[in-house]
Amino acid sequence: MNAEEIRRALTRISHEIVEKEGTADLIVVGIQRRGVPLARVVADAIKEHEGVDVPFGTLDISFYRDDLTTISVAPVHKGTSxxxxxxxxxxxxxxxxxxxxxxxxxxxxxxxxxGRPKAIRLVALIDRGHRELPIRADHVGKNIPTTSEEVVRVCVKEIDSEDLVKVELLAEHLAANEAAEKKAKG
Structure with missing residues (x-):
């Protein structure tokens, strides 16, 4: 998906949300990191087509994960608001x-x-399948079936300098991350 396809998908989702939920008592919350800029696009789209400034927040789940040790030796807390x-x-x-x-x-x-929300609705830009838990998204930008040897990489301008979704082979993804870490260390 390119930047325009991402924008269109999130705008469509914003219309679906308003159609199903209305705008009263609505809060849009992005999961740190890349969920945050995507959530901002959804909230801004609702404001644009409905004229309602929906409350916006961010959620850091670092210390709530059950697989924390397999993801990072030292997780970085990015903050919740x-x-x-x-x-x-x-x-x-x-x-x-x-x-x-x-x-x-x-x-x-x-x-x-x-607190205890009336409802929680899940938006995922990409659903790649392979669920281990009985969780589903209420709104999906695009379904991209993958294999276990593939990684879906979502890039957002605020973090990665471009808006893009691509599927990479796991080995290539790991090699690129390792090269980026070496470059960052100097």
Whole structure:
């Protein structure tokens, strides 16, 4: 997906959300890192077509993960900013890729610390399948079937200097990450 396809998918999703949920008592929350800029696009699109400034927040799930040691030796806490109590609100939770479901399970645990929402609706820009937990997205930008030897990489301008979705072979993805880490260390 290129930048325009990503924008169109998120705009379509924003219309679906308003159609199903309305705008009253709605909060849009992005999961750190790449879910945050995607959530901002959804919130901005709702404001553009409905004239309603929807509360926006960010959610860091680092310490809620059950697979923390397999992801990173020293996780970096990126911060959570939830606009008030979520009790009685409909929370639109946004992430970049829905894969095993573990990120979303952790996000649900983290979100409940901020109150008891009326409902939580999940937005995933990409659903790649391979679920380990019984979790599904309410709104999906695109379904991209993958193998276990592939990685779906979502790039966002705010972090990666471009908006792009691509499928890479796992070995190539790991090699590129290793090269980037070496370059960053100098």
């Amino acid at each position: 939830i606009p008030g109590d979520v009790t009685g609100k409909t929370v639109i939770l946004v992430d970049d890729v829905l894969y095993t479901g573990r990120t979303i399970r952790a996000a649900l645990d983290a979100l409940i610390d901020y």
